[in-house]
Amino acid sequence: MKILGIETSCDETAAAIVEDGAKILSNVVVSQIDIFKEYGGVIPEVAARSHLEAMMPVVNKALSDASCTWEDIDAVAVTHAPGLLGSLLIGTLTARTLAVLHNKPLYAVHHLKSHVYANWLENNTLPVFPLLALVISGGHTQILYMPGHNKFEIIGTTHDDAIGECFDKVAKVLGLPYPGGPSIAKAALNGDETKYKFPHPKVPNLDFSFSGLKTAVLRTIQKELGLPISHPSYDLKNHLSNKQICDFAASFQKTAVEILTEKIEMAVDKYPETKSIVVAGGVSANEKLRDALPKAYFPASSLSGDNGAMVAAAAYYEIQSGVKPTDPYSLNIYPRVSIEN
Numbered sequence: 001m002k003i004l005g006i007e008t009s010c011d012e013t014a015a016a017i018v019e020d021g022a023k024i025l026s027n028v029v030v031s032q033i034d035i036f037k038e039y040g041g042v043i044p045e046v047a048a049r050s051h052l053e054a055m056m057p058v059v060n061k062a063l064s065d066a067s068c069t070w071e072d073i074d075a076v077a078v079t080h081a082p083g084l085l086g087s088l089l090i091g092t093l094t095a096r097t098l099a100v101l102h103n104k105p106l107y108a109v110h111h112l113k114s115h116v117y118a119n120w121l122e123n124n125t126l127p128v129f130p131l132l133a134l135v136i137s138g139g140h141t142q143i144l145y146m147p148g149h150n151k152f153e154i155i156g157t158t159h160d161d162a163i164g165e166c167f168d169k170v171a172k173v174l175g176l177p178y179p180g181g182p183s184i185a186k187a188a189l190n191g192d193e194t195k196y197k198f199p200h201p202k203v204p205n206l207d208f209s210f211s212g213l214k215t216a217v218l219r220t221i222q223k224e225l226g227l228p229i230s231h232p233s234y235d236l237k238n239h240l241s242n243k244q245i246c247d248f249a250a251s252f253q254k255t256a257v258e259i260l261t262e263k264i265e266m267a268v269d270k271y272p273e274t275k276s277i278v279v280a281g282g283v284s285a286n287e288k289l290r291d292a293l294p295k296a297y298f299p300a301s302s303l304s305g306d307n308g309a310m311v312a313a314a315a316y317y318e319i320q321s322g323v324k325p326t327d328p329y330s331l332n333i334y335p336r337v338s339i340e341n
């Protein structure tokens with residue numbers, strides 16, 4: 001079964017064709033990073049306009065890269081929740097139109113579900129149920145309990161910022177380019193991770209909080225520079241040496257990785273029947289985190305971020321679980337809905 005997966009929930013315009021939820025026949029991702037580097041973050045209206053321009057060329061390239069025509073495609077899948085409203089609209093309207101035009105069943109997929117299913121792509125050994133999924137992206141930080149395919153229970157979530165958002169905000173203070181995750185990881189390679197100590201948040205159970213860590217980094221920078229806490233955060237980068245930037249990046253990354261690994265270890269203690277740990281979402285590209293969780297499943301780094309292949313994989317397992325196609329004439333978008341709904 002060949003599924004065309006379409007993803008436009010944030011700032012990547014992506015389409016891919018995947019066979020039987022595993023084999024990637026094509027995977028086209030057009031990133032808007034170069035546009036948003038200038039602004040230091042995503043501007044939703046600009047993202048939506050860029051999706052509109054890139055969408056059909058991306059879909060057509062996905063078809064030609066896979067040497068497929070519409071005859072070969074069995075279903076269309078698209079991210080309909082959660083994400084930026086305008087961005088989700090472009091992807092879903094495209095998928096709805098294509099499904100009607102080519103008479104294909106349409107499946108609407110939750111973005112976090114598709115991140116999790118990136119772990120089933122091109123993987124020789126597959127995760128085993130029941131499993132725990134740590135979903136870490138720019139918008140989410142959750143631990144999910146999965147007793148089987150397509151079944152999700154949220155057992156931990158963030159009370160404030162997402163971990164990727166925290167990487168992005170700390171990077172901004174340090175004057176490192178957007179997106180912050182990869183630039184912090186790069187700067188950290190030349191830094192001393194033991195140089196600065198940041199407290200771990202005291203959040204009960206399996207929940208997270210990252211706004212305190214972001215503030216701790218800010219205060220430590222101000223203290224290090226002998227500046228008052230009233231000193232604006234956007235100006236601090238102008239006072240930091242290269243060495244200090246790298247040390248802060250490394251120390252912050254070390255703390256972030258420790259917090260994530262501590263919580264996933266707590267989750268395994270609480271759910272001793274767990275057979276696999278799966279890590280997913282943009283932050284799962286982080287090498288230090290990969291080193292810290294050697295037994296966990298991670299997607300190929302190229303599949304950690306947003307892409308269409310994971311949407312197609314998630315749809316395949318929805319179909320296997322008996323989910324029926326959605327009506328292409330009425331499919332709605334849900335910018336904020338939870339994976340449990």
Ligand code: KG4
Binds near residue numbers: 164284286304306
């Ligand atoms: O899943 P994703 O591509 O988009 C969302 O669904 O949000 O995740 C993007 C996030 C950004 O915050 C980015 O800084 C972070 O993933 N990220 C990383 C790394 N690569 C991307 N964070 C830490 N280390 C990385 N290597």
Ligand code: ZN
Binds near residue numbers: 281282306
């Ligand atoms: Zn994502």
